[in-house]
Amino acid sequence: MYEMSSNMHGRPPRFSREQIAQVAFESADREGFDAVSMRRVAQELGAGTMTLYSYVHTKDELVALMDDQLMGELLVSEEELARAWPDAFIAILRQTYRLRLKHPWSLAAMQNAGLGRNAARHAEQTLAALEGSPFNDEQKFMVMTVADSFVDGHALHRIEVTTEQAPDAAVRTRSLGALERIASGPYPRMHRSWVALESRRPLAAAWMDESFERGVSAMLEGFVRQFSN
Amino acid sequence: MYEMSSNMHGRPPRFSREQIAQVAFESADREGFDAVSMRRVAQELGAGTMTLYSYVHTKDELVALMDDQLMGELLVSEEELARAWPDAFIAILRQTYRLRLKHPWSLAAMQNAGLGRNAARHAEQTLAALEGSPFNDEQKFMVMTVADSFVDGHALHRIEVTTEQAPDAAVRTRSLGALERIASGPYPRMHRSWVALESRRPLAAAWMDESFERGVSAMLEGFVRQFSN
DNA sequence: CTTTTTATCGTACATTGTACGGTACCATGT
DNA sequence: ACATGGTACCGTACAATGTACGATAAAAAG
Structure with a gap:
């Protein structure tokens, strides 16, 4: 062209x-x-x-270029891809997750980006990482979609919580912070879970990491069972 | 006060x-x-x-009110909550998913919203829906977090793909549409998956729905196994 | 009526994306 | 060497945004 x-x-x-x-x-x-x-x-x-x-042509196009640059950071070597299932796949998911956390703006940018060149390459690599898996082509595509959804969703929530910055935010928005709301309102189960969590510090980062890891492996385990009829 | x-x-x-x-x-x-x-x-x-x-005080506060109104639509009757595990829980996830798709702006709005009153109630109800499950309090909280992440992430991706509107978008952004890129580039696995998918029309909506359903049940199945050591 | 408190809103300012049109520059054709 | 034509460069301008400020209006309390 x-x-x-x-x-x-x-x-x-x-x-x-x-x-x-x-x-x-x-x-x-x-x-x-x-x-x-x-x-x-x-x-x-x-x-x-x-x-x-x-x-x-437009700012959106610049954003799309930014997104493409970002997705470039996700590309992985051939040796990495050659690792036995499910290692390569999980490694890609972890890397994606870290990238989303490192560049929180990327989730917002994505909206106006479309499928760029590097995004397509990344998807191709992700499918390649599923090569040794027990899924057929269509199932691979679905597992990839679902896993990406989870990764981005988890990052989205984590960013949201993390960005809920320090003490004046509650005042600024006239709304309670999450903790005060849970503590002061009729939310017994939230409270119980919170207490259960407090006994297992550190709270924020490590718990989120564990949540991510468990989510990934639960999902994969479930898919293997589901697609093995 | x-x-x-x-x-x-x-x-x-x-x-x-x-x-x-x-x-x-x-x-x-x-x-x-x-x-x-x-x-x-x-x-x-x-x-x-x-x-x-x-x-x-600020536009962000108005957005927070919008978000609160939205979360109000998620609240569920007591009878609904009383359904045996995992029906009530899955029902809430489905409803959340539908709401995100119906109001695509809500995912962007969330970012500046914080935990509102109705959001807290919704979380409380979600935990209540996990009452008959084999998870302890901390595990319930994690399952809720992970499930919500997946729901929102899936909605995010689906909105992104759906909003990638008609034919001039590719021209406008000077980037190829997803299909043309896959068709024209060196993405053999993407191509194969796509072909595998084309034989199972209708593509977009129904496939996304199935992907969502399978993702949810895979995740739950995996969690049950994982937390039953 | 006067005072106090609050709601209403016109004006103004900084910042945004970008359309328009002019100018500067460079490779090519003569 | 010069003219031509295509492209990069960018100053100016416009509409739209969030919101700070301050004046005014309205209603309740004394």
Whole structure:
């Protein structure tokens, strides 16, 4: 589709789309997704704002490039893929999970991204990691879908809870923090579970990690049984 | 904390917070989450824009009210809760899933919402639905967390795919649509799975539903086995 | 009526995405 | 060497956003 570097017309570009995406990517990591504006990105590149629109039709397209860059970090070596089921598969899930937590904006960005090149490669690799599994092609696809859903959902909830930042948030929104609400309201079971949890510190991170791991293995175990009729 | 209707001072409010939240809620359903602005909501109420700020400190607080209203739709009758494990629990998961699909904006809204009153009630009910299960208190909490993660993640992915609207989207973002990319690139396994899927039409909705159902039961089955050591 | 308290809302400002149009630049054709 | 045409560059402008500020209006309490 694209003409190559021969047969060039007009002024050559100063940047590449990947460069621009990278700057936006790092900006999102540092200042948060909402802080990524066309003006800011352009400024960090030392360019005028509207210059970006020579590289990108719309901001959504820039976001899609960011997402593609992110998914690139998920690609895995061939040796990694060759590991026996279910190790390679679970390793990919863990890596995806870590990536979502490291770049919390990616879950919001995803919405306007579509299936990029690296996302497709990642999916292909995920299917490859299911090679030794007892599933057929359609089942593999479903297991992948379900597992990805769980990974992203778990990351989403974890980010949500973690981002519920310090003490003034409750005041700012005039709503109670989660703990005060549970403690002060008629939520006996929530309270019981909370107490049961408190005896097993540390709470937040380690418990979330265990929850993730158990979720993954429960799901896989269930699928193996379900698809072995 | 709050004074009751006796002992009132000053001008009485024209609206209630719930009213305002409802208008915003319906607006989000009709025009999408991004279309919900303070100006629009105020206009639909027949009020000046800044009037809203007598009811709400910030837009995030309005979003939190919308989320609370949403979670209210999840509350379930006592008879429903009394059903034998795992029926009540699965029923709640299905209902949550349907609600997420019906109000796709809710996943984005959640991010700035925090644990509202109805969300806490919903969690309490979810734990109650686990009453006959073989899990202890801490395990119940984890099963709930994991299940909710899966439900929301599945809805997130499904919305993402569904919203990838018609044919001009690919042009608009200069990126290929998912199908063209899979068809045209080196993604043999994706292609195979896709072919395997095409023989089982209808594709989108029914397959997603099955994927959801299988994911839920796989996960529960796995948890039961895992927690029965 | 006066005072106190609260609701209402017009104006203003900073920030956003991006349409428009002009200018600068470079490879190519003559 | 020069003209041509295509592309990058970017200043300006506009509509829309959240919301701070302060004036005004209204209703209840004294």
